[in-house]
Amino acid sequence: MPRYYRYLGELLDEGVERISSNELSLKMNVTASQIRQDLNNFGGFGQQGYGYNVQYLYEEIGRILGLEQQHNIIIIGVGNLGQALANYGSFEKMGFMITGLFDINPALDGHMVRGVPVRMLSELEEFAAGHKIDIAALTMPKHTADKLARRLVNLGIRAIWNFAHVDLELMDQDVVVENVHLSDSLMQLSYNMLRNGKKKERQEKGDTENR
Numbered sequence: 001m002p003r004y005y006r007y008l009g010e011l012l013d014e015g016v017e018r019i020s021s022n023e024l025s026l027k028m029n030v031t032a033s034q035i036r037q038d039l040n041n042f043g044g045f046g047q048q049g050y051g052y053n054v055q056y057l058y059e060e061i062g063r064i065l066g067l068e069q070q071h072n073i074i075i076i077g078v079g080n081l082g083q084a085l086a087n088y089g090s091f092e093k094m095g096f097m098i099t100g101l102f103d104i105n106p107a108l109d110g111h112m113v114r115g116v117p118v119r120m121l122s123e124l125e126e127f128a129a130g131h132k133i134d135i136a137a138l139t140m141p142k143h144t145a146d147k148l149a150r151r152l153v154n155l156g157i158r159a160i161w162n163f164a165h166v167d168l169e170l171m172d173q174d175v176v177v178e179n180v181h182l183s184d185s186l187m188q189l190s191y192n193m194l195r196n197g198k199k200k201e202r203q204e205k206g207d208t209e210n211r
C-alpha cells in the first residue's frame with residue numbers, strides 16, 4: 001500500500017486523473033492482475049472500462065494507511081541519523097510532523113533543527129505531559145534502546161520507529177514497532193549483485209559452449 005500511495009502521489013503531481021491497471025502495472029513493474037488483486041483486498045476502487053480515479057484511490061489508500069490524521073514524532077538521539085531525519089521535510093507532506101528532539105549531549109541543548117530545539121532527555125516526561133506524541137524514532141546507540149523504549153511506553157507512546165540495531169523486547173507491551181535497518185537493504189543489494197553476476201557468468205559460459 002505505501003508503494004501504491006507513492007506512485008499515485010507522483011501521478012497526481014503529473015496531473016494524471018485516471019489510470020488503468022495495465023498502465024499502473026507498467027509504471028510499477030507488477031502485473032495488472034496483482035494490482036487488481038491487491039486493491040480488491042481493500043474493496044476494489046476501480047471501475048470496468050474506466051480504470052482508477054487517481055485522486056480517489058490516493059485518498060482511500062491514505063485513509064487505509066491512517067494518513068488522514070497528523071502524527072507527531074519525537075526523535076531520540078540527534079546525531080547524524082537523527083538530524084538527517086529531522087532535516088527531511090517531505091515527511092510533513094504525509095502528515096508526519098517532527099515536534100520534539102531529544103539527546104543526552106549537553107552541547108546539543110537548544111540547538112535548532114528545522115525550527116525544532118533539541119531538548120535534554122531528562123525533559124522527556126515534562127514534554128510528554130504537554131504534547132501529544134504519536135511516534136518515537138530511536139536514533140541513539142543500541143545499548144540504551146530497550147530501556148528507553150519501555151520508558152516511552154510508560155509515557156503512553158504506542159509506536160516506535162526503531163533505527164537502533166537491536167530487536168526491541170516489547171512483546172509484552174501494547175506498542176507497535178517498525179524496525180528500519182538500512183544495512184539489511186544493502187546486504188540484500190549485495191546478494192542480488194552476486195546472484196546477477198553468477199547468472200551472467202552462466203549465460204556467458206553457455207554462449208561460449210554453444211558456439
Ligand code: NAD
Nearest residue numbers: 077078079080081103104105139140141144163180181182
Ligand atoms: P551518532 O553518534 O551521530 O548519534 C547518536 C546520538 O545519540 C548522539 O547525539 C548521542 O549524544 C545520542 N545519544 C547517546 N545516548 C543517548 C541516549 N541514551 N538518549 C538520547 N540520546 C543519546 O550516531 P548515528 O550515526 O546518528 O547513529 C545513531 C544510531 O543509529 C546508532 O545506533 C546506529 O547504529 C544507528 N543507525 C542505524 C541505521 C539503520 O539503518 N537502522 C543506520 C545508521 C545508523
